[in-house]
Amino acid sequence: MSIDIRRKGGVGESVRRVDGIPKVKGDFEYASDLRRDGMLYGATLRSPHPHARIASIDAAAAAAAPGVQAVLTHADVPGKKTFGLDVQDQPVLAVDVVRYAGEPVAIVAAEDPEVARAALKKITVNYEVHTPVTDMERALEPSSPSVHPQGNIVRTLQVIHGDPNAPADVWVEGRYETGMQDQAPLGPEAGLAVPAADGGVDLFIATQWLHADHEQLAPCLGLPPEKVRLHLSGVGGAFGAREDVSMQIHACLLALRTGRPVKMSYGRQESFYGHVHRHPSRVWMRHGARRDGTLVSVQARLLVDGGAYTSTSPAVIGNATTFAAGPYEVPNARLSGTAVFTNNPPCGAMRGFGAVQACFAYEAQMDKLAAALGLDPIELRLKNALKTGSVLPTGQPIVGAAPVRECLEGLRGLPLPADEPALDRDPMLLPGGAGNVGHGETLKRGVGVAVGYKNLAYSEGFDDSSEAWVRVSVDGHGPVAEVKTAAVDVGQGIDTIVTQIVRTELGIDRVLIRPPDTTIGSAGSSSASRQTMMTGGAVQLACQAVRAEIDAQGGMQQVRRPIEASRVFHHRPTGKLDANGQGDPHVSFAFGAARAVVEVDTGLGLVRVVQIAVTQDVGRALNPQSVTGQIEGGSAQGLGLALMEEVALVDGQVKNASFTDYLLPTILDMPPVVCVLVEEPEPGLPYGAKGVGEPSTVVVPAAVVAALRHATGRELPRAPVRPDDLVGL
Amino acid sequence: MDVLLPRSLEEALALKAERPEAIPLAGGTDLMVELNFGRLRPAAIIDLTRVSQLATHHQENGDVFLGAGLTYAAIVKELPDFKPLVQASRSVGSPQIRHRGTVGGNLGTASPAGDALPVLAAYDADVVLRSQARGERSLPWHAFLRGPKKTALAADELILGTRWKRLRGPGSFSKIGTRNAMVIAVAGLCLVVDEDGRRVNVALGSVGPTIIRASQAEAQIASVMGSSGAWQDPSTTVPDQAIDEFAELVASAARPLDDVRGTAAYRRHGCRVLARRALTWSLNERRLPTWL
Numbered sequence A: 001m002s003i004d005i006r007r008k009g010g011v012g013e014s015v016r017r018v019d020g021i022p023k024v025k026g027d028f029e030y031a032s033d034l035r036r037d038g039m040l041y042g043a044t045l046r047s048p049h050p051h052a053r054i055a056s057i058d059a060a061a062a063a064a065a066p067g068v069q070a071v072l073t074h075a076d077v078p079g080k081k082t083f084g085l086d087v088q089d090q091p092v093l094a095v096d097v098v099r100y101a102g103e104p105v106a107i108v109a110a111e112d113p114e115v116a117r118a119a120l121k122k123i124t125v126n127y128e129v130h131t132p133v134t135d136m137e138r139a140l141e142p143s144s145p146s147v148h149p150q151g152n153i154v155r156t157l158q159v160i161h162g163d164p165n166a167p168a169d170v171w172v173e174g175r176y177e178t179g180m181q182d183q184a185p186l187g188p189e190a191g192l193a194v195p196a197a198d199g200g201v202d203l204f205i206a207t208q209w210l211h212a213d214h215e216q217l218a219p220c221l222g223l224p225p226e227k228v229r230l231h232l233s234g235v236g237g238a239f240g241a242r243e244d245v246s247m248q249i250h251a252c253l254l255a256l257r258t259g260r261p262v263k264m265s266y267g268r269q270e271s272f273y274g275h276v277h278r279h280p281s282r283v284w285m286r287h288g289a290r291r292d293g294t295l296v297s298v299q300a301r302l303l304v305d306g307g308a309y310t311s312t313s314p315a316v317i318g319n320a321t322t323f324a325a326g327p328y329e330v331p332n333a334r335l336s337g338t339a340v341f342t343n344n345p346p347c348g349a350m351r352g353f354g355a356v357q358a359c360f361a362y363e364a365q366m367d368k369l370a371a372a373l374g375l376d377p378i379e380l381r382l383k384n385a386l387k388t389g390s391v392l393p394t395g396q397p398i399v400g401a402a403p404v405r406e407c408l409e410g411l412r413g414l415p416l417p418a419d420e421p422a423l424d425r426d427p428m429l430l431p432g433g434a435g436n437v438g439h440g441e442t443l444k445r446g447v448g449v450a451v452g453y454k455n456l457a458y459s460e461g462f463d464d465s466s467e468a469w470v471r472v473s474v475d476g477h478g479p480v481a482e483v484k485t486a487a488v489d490v491g492q493g494i495d496t497i498v499t500q501i502v503r504t505e506l507g508i509d510r511v512l513i514r515p516p517d518t519t520i521g522s523a524g525s526s527s528a529s530r531q532t533m534m535t536g537g538a539v540q541l542a543c544q545a546v547r548a549e550i551d552a553q554g555g556m557q558q559v560r561r562p563i564e565a566s567r568v569f570h571h572r573p574t575g576k577l578d579a580n581g582q583g584d585p586h587v588s589f590a591f592g593a594a595r596a597v598v599e600v601d602t603g604l605g606l607v608r609v610v611q612i613a614v615t616q617d618v619g620r621a622l623n624p625q626s627v628t629g630q631i632e633g634g635s636a637q638g639l640g641l642a643l644m645e646e647v648a649l650v651d652g653q654v655k656n657a658s659f660t661d662y663l664l665p666t667i668l669d670m671p672p673v674v675c676v677l678v679e680e681p682e683p684g685l686p687y688g689a690k691g692v693g694e695p696s697t698v699v700v701p702a703a704v705v706a707a708l709r710h711a712t713g714r715e716l717p718r719a720p721v722r723p724d725d726l727v728g729l
Numbered sequence B: 001m002d003v004l005l006p007r008s009l010e011e012a013l014a015l016k017a018e019r020p021e022a023i024p025l026a027g028g029t030d031l032m033v034e035l036n037f038g039r040l041r042p043a044a045i046i047d048l049t050r051v052s053q054l055a056t057h058h059q060e061n062g063d064v065f066l067g068a069g070l071t072y073a074a075i076v077k078e079l080p081d082f083k084p085l086v087q088a089s090r091s092v093g094s095p096q097i098r099h100r101g102t103v104g105g106n107l108g109t110a111s112p113a114g115d116a117l118p119v120l121a122a123y124d125a126d127v128v129l130r131s132q133a134r135g136e137r138s139l140p141w142h143a144f145l146r147g148p149k150k151t152a153l154a155a156d157e158l159i160l161g162t163r164w165k166r167l168r169g170p171g172s173f174s175k176i177g178t179r180n181a182m183v184i185a186v187a188g189l190c191l192v193v194d195e196d197g198r199r200v201n202v203a204l205g206s207v208g209p210t211i212i213r214a215s216q217a218e219a220q221i222a223s224v225m226g227s228s229g230a231w232q233d234p235s236t237t238v239p240d241q242a243i244d245e246f247a248e249l250v251a252s253a254a255r256p257l258d259d260v261r262g263t264a265a266y267r268r269h270g271c272r273v274l275a276r277r278a279l280t281w282s283l284n285e286r287r288l289p290t291w292l
């Protein structure tokens, strides 16, 4: 198929974001800005204990307080008492047991947010406190208390490939850990539920996936699906945090009970309790190779902490395990993965989704192996790099593009940033930055590389299709195209990409995006780097159908009445894994490589990252500037995991639920990112474009920590790396 | 909640006398956090931002007076001669915070992590307070800072500012945090050399319940510099071993705790490293004085 990429504002061009100007000017309406006359404010009472039995709840005093319109507990949930993306095991409001500190127990609606919060304090809950399970390894011991009646295993799987006991010349072994990262979207959870005349409810919501919310809401509210309507509100970032339901059901319950609009809007602190986090991991790996560096075998055991409820843990551990051997040809492997329940806050989706934890371990192993063999780390990787036609440990062959070699060679071709003399340098450009802690004493530079990969779209038999509707009409200003999908622009730019696709396919400049809601079919989630390929694909198909009809009518000039078409795009079907982890689980893959250059103040263990360079397999860049933005943002999130971002837990309690102590990189921590786009169109995807949101987050943590190892000579098996680790305390 | 808007110091003091429960607000960068978290619901707030007398600084008879209402941004711009103070001010928060936050607020909050406080302690500053009923009084910094978030401020008083004897000599402020800007100190250190008094003053922040002066270290290094002749002749080398000893004594003055921001062991280690560096910088600067 040929496409006219020269069409102004079409695909391939760095078109300005359609939401850019309103966002910069502050005109964009985020969910936290929603207002309705006569609306009430909701608030949530959360468990202070990670594990307790609820002996009784007394809400009478709260309900009687002036200004309070409703106080609801589990007894007031009219339908199904639980929700969940995969398994519905999470109570809308705790019934008899609380399984994590922060679990919702009761909700209140009041005339004003302060009255609502004050009412929470008037609810008396008698807890019988139990010992929590807070360590993922201890959770597996037979003596451990059970978080759920079925035990503490969410999912365990094994991938057996070739002869896992095959002999090798050289073996290296290591244990690695990553901490719990928060998605930290700038807009905390928010939405407005409006009761409708038909007894149903309209929910205006910042989410990643309208239809998944809808599927979970209607049964809990005890309403037929058509009486629950979801409308997208402005989303201030997501990164996986909005995949699970947070305040959606609560706001609807309160609106239906009071007959008034109810707004719920979390503050930053509550946001830390209100959404799932990145799974902390503990990984053991053993790599065997021939003397010349050819990989013979990879053995891995991966354990991730799923926290109190299932969420997307089964898919996360599926990813981590199937990717555990890295983007390499490995003839023999035994990879086993387990996700456990604990009484820690639930973990679920976050950018990189299991691939991050695996990459952190396998890339550290590749560096160890290179050192053991006396080989250059990039050479070792090149020698074993996956390519089109390679067979993965699951037995799945790679049919699409796999430019691992190109990514690595691209990195190698980039010049290193020049050495900067420490003397007389502005301390702002030294480790410690604004703190003025050094003049360049004990400064060491290090360079690290990592390559990795991740699946695009959903795996293991899931058909996450997307529907699009396109209508072309002619008004006084000429032709106009309207598009409707349920795809959520979380900030990644799908609305802009859709506009570009319509312009390219139809040659119409004026494109109007209708607000997404649940009156159209699902678009699937804005996650798994999938919206451009899935919703982009559906929009392309619908445009092509409209185009055919326009052509049949003799061209645009002949069109008298609006022409419209709806189409659904499906990715190629995938399959489940068998008992040995064999099958065809993934749709397509995106590869990426990163090189980090760091400076470490080895006296204080402080770090300045000098530069991050990323070469990424993007298939085809539909909007190069957006792609670069994704790579830069993904790199920042990866740098955060490597150096500072961690939800600190002590006995199941979050110790840093605010941006005072949950540290995100600032502009002084984040270096310039050099991006190189490797464009090898992916067969079967619209325009050959691969998803681009995640690979940088997968590889950057591994690259930054590799650079720190290079600078300090220390093992650094855990991310985030603390100053203590760098000075060896 | 009443918000009172005095336009002069007299008005502000009268309001504070009348309503001792009213909480003063300067930049609000600490106070508004308390309000937003619902930890504080004062009956009244006295907004001091219109009281221009508070936002002044001047020097008289070798004394320096720094008004409580001076923001960190103003200090960076207007007081370049006070290098440690500028370095501390520059390390505070973000540009927004530095444009609102004041030294008076730092004193009012009295957090052990207040970055201006080790500098005031190293300068041996007094805190100047005033009430309508009793007029002005001055307290040494350590008498004003009575513990973590505890001060000697009376209910009818306001902080006017701080005053110290201007010292001749080099000095620096450093702050360790786990990111390169906008971070609460894991450990902070201010070192100033008093050439005339032949003293080296060292104050530590964030490594104890309040600001700590490392007096044993101060005595040790002053005496080494005395016996080696370094006070008279700045080119005299201070032996490495004495610098190590000094650093060790500074580290042992710290009384750090483990918390979510850092471990006690790292904080102590950080004090040792910063002490060594700060002393070395000052000794080098004495050879090529830029502070004159």
Ligand SMILES: Cc1cc2nc3c(=O)[nH]c(=O)nc-3n(C[C@H](O)[C@H](O)[C@H](O)COP(=O)(O)OP(=O)(O)OC[C@H]3O[C@@H](n4cnc5c(N)ncnc54)[C@H](O)[C@@H]3O)c2cc1C
Residues within 6 Å of the ligand: B023, B024, B025, B026, B027, B028, B029, B030, B031, B032, B033, B048, B054, B068, B069, B091, B092, B093, B094, B097, B100, B101, B102, B103, B104, B105, B106, B107, B108, B109, B113, B114, B115, B116, B153, B157, B158, B159, B160, B182, B183, B184, B185
């Ligand atoms: C994002 C952020 C980052 C920060 N980073 C830092 C940092 O890096 N280092 C640091 O030290 N601090 C930091 N802070 C804390 C804060 O900015 C400082 O403590 C600042 O000095 C407070 O000054 P203010 O004028 O804003 O005080 P306010 O909040 O107005 O007042 C603080 C307290 O002092 C009292 N007060 C103020 N003025 C007077 C007066 N004249 N008389 C009597 N009482 C008075 C108030 O009643 C209140 O109790 C940060 C705060 C935020 C929000």
